Amino acid sequence: MHKVVLVTGANSGIGLALCERLLSQNSQVQLCLACRNMQRAEAARSALLASHSDAQIELLRLDVGSLRSVLKAAEEIKQRYNRLDYLYLNAGIMPNPQVDFKALFKGLFSSNVIHMFATAEGLLTQQDRVNADGLQEVFATNLFGHFLLVRELEPVLCQPEHTTQLIWTSSSNARRSAFSLEDIQHHKGVEPYSSSKYASDLLSLALNRHHNSQGLFSSVICPGLVMTNLTYGILPSFFWTLIMPVMWLIRVFTNTFTLTPYNGAEALSWLFLQRPESLDPRAKYHSLTSGLGNNYTQPRKMDLDEDMSEALYEQLLQLESKVRKKMKEEEEDLRAHKEYLDQTE
Ligand SMILES: NC(=O)C1=CN([C@@H]2O[C@H](COP(=O)(O)OP(=O)(O)OC[C@H]3O[C@@H](n4cnc5c(N)ncnc54)[C@H](OP(=O)(O)O)[C@@H]3O)[C@@H](O)[C@H]2O)C=CC1
Numbered sequence: 001m002h003k004v005v006l007v008t009g010a011n012s013g014i015g016l017a018l019c020e021r022l023l024s025q026n027s028q029v030q031l032c033l034a035c036r037n038m039q040r041a042e043a044a045r046s047a048l049l050a051s052h053s054d055a056q057i058e059l060l061r062l063d064v065g066s067l068r069s070v071l072k073a074a075e076e077i078k079q080r081y082n083r084l085d086y087l088y089l090n091a092g093i094m095p096n097p098q099v100d101f102k103a104l105f106k107g108l109f110s111s112n113v114i115h116m117f118a119t120a121e122g123l124l125t126q127q128d129r130v131n132a133d134g135l136q137e138v139f140a141t142n143l144f145g146h147f148l149l150v151r152e153l154e155p156v157l158c159q160p161e162h163t164t165q166l167i168w169t170s171s172s173n174a175r176r177s178a179f180s181l182e183d184i185q186h187h188k189g190v191e192p193y194s195s196s197k198y199a200s201d202l203l204s205l206a207l208n209r210h211h212n213s214q215g216l217f218s219s220v221i222c223p224g225l226v227m228t229n230l231t232y233g234i235l236p237s238f239f240w241t242l243i244m245p246v247m248w249l250i251r252v253f254t255n256t257f258t259l260t261p262y263n264g265a266e267a268l269s270w271l272f273l274q275r276p277e278s279l280d281p282r283a284k285y286h287s288l289t290s291g292l293g294n295n296y297t298q299p300r301k302m303d304l305d306e307d308m309s310e311a312l313y314e315q316l317l318q319l320e321s322k323v324r325k326k327m328k329e330e331e332e333d334l335r336a337h338k339e340y341l342d343q344t345e
């Protein structure tokens, strides 16, 4: 039977490279590109069909940063497919990033320099905002929209007769100290990206605890530092091009500088080939590229706490009930308003 694979944020960067790699690995795979912009989704499909003319590629409108869009997309998925084999939770944003150049310069002369380049610890902050659903945008996009999608799709994902893999694109920037159970949306801090990625690591662990017995397995990957629209938002693309020789040199010391979307998608495509039961729920699977340009995947233990992951899971369930209630009330208000308008006409 053909494997059904859904990828969020599939129209560019690592998501698009993953689709390309999956089709090269298995031309029979049934791909669904879940994107918020249908024009970009069409362009991605055309690019994939140019190299894989017989590929089965469907498009789905999904804005993971909008609760209504997630619910609508989940309904559509349930109508289209009676099973999903892989759900790649890849869409992500890093709005208004700011590099601390002073810290970067200081770090260059410290013993921590490799760690700094690999994780961006102490180098990067972002400016978040509240979205139309009243949630912090980075949290809503990188974590909560995906969580709601998984919750809505549980009947399709949790089928004991076959396994499904959830695969989160996390980051080496995910850091415990950026995350707080008292502020899971990161209202107060300046590292919403790091917080949201650490939250995805915790959530993946909790999803395994709750759903492995139902055939659902969750993993997290880190693609390394990759040149994509996300990184072009941090520094302009011409700057990255200028410093490319320096980056190749740094790659000799830290294999996390994968640089191309193809290399960054290594761990995502490696996981496609693994038996989910054999994976370690406490490991992050890193895409790595050696100084000579060879790609490989390496699991590294994550700094996770079982109680913390359960507490986050509980909070997400509570937030889910709250937003569902709010959406229901809004729909009822709208219906009442329409009825009133009909009567007064
Ligand atoms: N590049 C890097 O160095 C690293 C990236 N990552 C992670 O990799 C993932 C992919 O990012 P990358 O390929 O680098 O960057 P890109 O910006 O190229 O890709 C991000 C993708 O997510 C989509 N997306 C963003 N917001 C939404 C939304 N609300 N609903 C649906 N889709 C959305 C984008 O769509 P659109 O084109 O419409 O904006 C795009 O397709 C992200 O989760 C990122 O955090 C992790 C570590 C390092």
Ligand SMILES: CC(C)=CCC[C@@H](C)[C@H]1CC[C@H]2C3=C(CC[C@]12C)[C@@]1(C)CCC(=O)C[C@@H]1CC3
Residues within 6 Å of the ligand: 099, 104, 116, 117, 118, 119, 120, 123, 124, 170, 171, 172, 173, 224, 225, 231, 234, 235, 243, 246, 247, 250
């Ligand atoms: C000489 C040189 C390489 C300069 C660039 C300095 C910084 C802009 C980068 C150093 C480490 C990078 C990094 C990321 C962004 C750019 C850096 C801070 C990420 C945060 C991008 C998104 C991620 O998810 C993880 C990356 C870690 C490393």
